[in-house]
Amino acid sequence: MYFRGESTAVEGSNVIDSGRVTLSNSFMVNDNRASEVAAILRTRAASMRVGEKMPPVRQLSSEFQASAATVSQAIAQLQALGVVKAEPGRGTFVLGRDRGPEPDYSWQSQSLGHARVDARRTSRLGAYGTADDIQLSWGYLAPELQPLEDLRSLGARAARSPRAWMMAPPFGLPDLRRVFSEEFHTDPSDVLIVPGGQQALVYALRTLAEPGSTLIAESPSYPGAMIAAQAAGLELVAVPADADGIRPDKLADALERTRATVIYLQPCYANPTGAVLSASRREEVLRLAARHGAFIVEDDWARHLSIDGRAPAPLFTQDPDGHVVSIATLSKSAAPGLRVAAIAARGPAGERLRTARIADDMCVPPLVQEVALSLLTSNAWPRHLKRLRSHLAERRDVMLGEIVAKLPDVRVPHTPQGSIHLWAKLPEGTDTAALAAAAQDAGVLIGDGGHFYFDEPPAAYIRLSYGAASVPQISEGIRRIARLMERQ
Numbered sequence: 190m191y192f193r194g195e196s197t198a199v200e201g202s203n204v205i206d207s208g209r210v211t212l213s214n215s216f217m218v219n220d221n222r223a224s225e226v227a228a229i230l231r232t233r234a235a236s237m238r239v240g241e242k243m244p245p246v247r248q249l250s251s252e253f254q255a256s257a258a259t260v261s262q263a264i265a266q267l268q269a270l271g272v273v274k275a276e277p278g279r280g281t282f283v284l285g286r287d288r289g290p291e292p293d294y295s296w297q298s299q300s301l302g303h304a305r306v307d308a309r310r311t312s313r314l315g316a317y318g319t320a321d322d323i324q325l326s327w328g329y330l331a332p333e334l335q336p337l338e339d340l341r342s343l344g345a346r347a348a349r350s351p352r353a354w355m356m357a358p359p360f361g362l363p364d365l366r367r368v369f370s371e372e373f374h375t376d377p378s379d380v381l382i383v384p385g386g387q388q389a390l391v392y393a394l395r396t397l398a399e400p401g402s403t404l405i406a407e408s409p410s411y412p413g414a415m416i417a418a419q420a421a422g423l424e425l426v427a428v429p430a431d432a433d434g435i436r437p438d439k440l441a442d443a444l445e446r447t448r449a450t451v452i453y454l455q456p457c458y459a460n461p462t463g464a465v466l467s468a469s470r471r472e473e474v475l476r477l478a479a480r481h482g483a484f485i486v487e488d489d490w491a492r493h494l495s496i497d498g499r500a501p502a503p504l505f506t507q508d509p510d511g512h513v514v515s516i517a518t519l520s521k522s523a524a525p526g527l528r529v530a531a532i533a534a535r536g537p538a539g540e541r542l543r544t545a546r547i548a549d550d551m552c553v554p555p556l557v558q559e560v561a562l563s564l565l566t567s568n569a570w571p572r573h574l575k576r577l578r579s580h581l582a583e584r585r586d587v588m589l590g591e592i593v594a595k596l597p598d599v600r601v602p603h604t605p606q607g608s609i610h611l612w613a614k615l616p617e618g619t620d621t622a623a624l625a626a627a628a629q630d631a632g633v634l635i636g637d638g639g640h641f642y643f644d645e646p647p648a649a650y651i652r653l654s655y656g657a658a659s660v661p662q663i664s665e666g667i668r669r670i671a672r673l674m675e676r677q
């Protein structure tokens with residue numbers, strides 16, 4: 190027997206048994222008993238669905254052998270905690286999953302060990318800003334430049350076909366593999382369909398290189414390739430690139446020093462610089478790969494984003510011996526949400542890539558493969574690419590012109606012949622991270638050049654993308670950057 194709180198009720202012993210509590214009878218509200226009832230109801234609410242109704246007070250009162258006032262007080266306590274909501278005349282409803290005591294996850298970090306993928310790099314890659322921001326850092330096309338009308342109608346048609354809902358072959362739809370094989374001038378059996386270029390990168394790196402081995406990448410380069418390397422457990426070694434692509438002398442040194450067997454390159458309109466690997470360097474790079482028994486992962490992401498002239502043929506087409514493994518994606522030229530890409534690879538490496546694929550995933554959803562196939566084989570595709578070329582030309586030229594007119598201290602050393610990015614050099618000592626942060630505050634998203642280097646950036650750069658912003662937005666965005674730079 191004990192007396193507690195302000196209540197004058199006499200409490201007897203209580204027994205908790207499988208969630209049922211037997212309390213001695215009382216006729217008055219007792220804070221302590223109400224808290225006990227509340228604690229049990231809280232546990233019970235945690236196992237109920239959101240919106241589910243609690244038993245009525247009368248029933249709880251008889252279950253707990255407590256007064257209706259005590260049960261009501263218990264419910265009031267739970268309401269104050271946000272566990273339930275009492276609606277007069279209707280009853281008491283569970284509001285949200287009650288988490289109970291704060292969980293302790295500290296053991297997890299010890300068990301997990303080091304994180305492979307650098308979370309700061311992933312968060313930058315996925316930083317999309319808000320709908321009101323002017324997008325000068327987005328690596329995809331603005332909706333008005335995507336073939337959305339075609340995708341909608343082809344999508345609706347594909348969804349009506351029973352094929353869209355059946356399992357597709359693990360390597361991809363045969364006709365889609367054939368379409369991609371034509372771009373690589375290879376046999377359709379060399380092609381594997383995968384869900385997007387990023388997945389293709391991680392998958393290819395993981396399959397071609399042993400964890401702990403070295404990946405050589407040109408620098409600056411696509412930050413997603415850096416995190417793909419991390420996800421595959423590879424050490425990254427950066428080799429400088431210039432307007433003609435990766436420097437073969439430095440690549441030779443790195444291959445000698447690291448014994449790496451995989452090299453990541455973007456020979457066609459590299460992100461971020463727009464560089465195209467020159468004809469002589471293509472030969473040299475292939476010779477080096479042959480000498481060192483290395484693979485080249487060719488990220489051919491921008492093939493359909495040519496502006497001036499034609500994109501050079503994929504490096505894959507110059508390599509008969511299976512050193513080059515190429516990746517093509519439709520995310521850039523069609524729509525980012527399509528998530529259809531292809532890996533082309535010959536010899537045992539191709540065999541491995543194709544046979545191991547099912548360990549990751551049974552197949553790429555046939556619906557999106559059907560849509561991609563219909564798009565690539567329809568008249569809409571060449572029409573779309575033609576229109577895209579002229580819009581990208583206009584946006585690129587407007588951006589270049591605005592930079593010259595409004596940012597006298599900024600230089601674009603190389604005008605890209607394709608793709609959607611300008612690589613702009615700022616005065617020495619400019620804090621590009623601070624500028625990108627200030628620009629975001631001013632409603633303009635730009636790419637801090639530091640993100641495109643695995644090691645320290647050798648100079649101050651920003652990446653300005655013209656694929657996702659309209660012409661007036663490009664002008665306004667550059668105007669706002671100019672204002673910020675004047676203040677610096």
Ligand SMILES: Cc1ncc(COP(=O)(O)O)c(C=O)c1O
Nearest residue numbers: 328385386387411460490518520
């Ligand atoms: C150079 C490069 N490779 C690959 C990708 C990944 O493309 P996807 O959206 O197909 O995964 C990107 C996307 O930004 C990219 O810039």
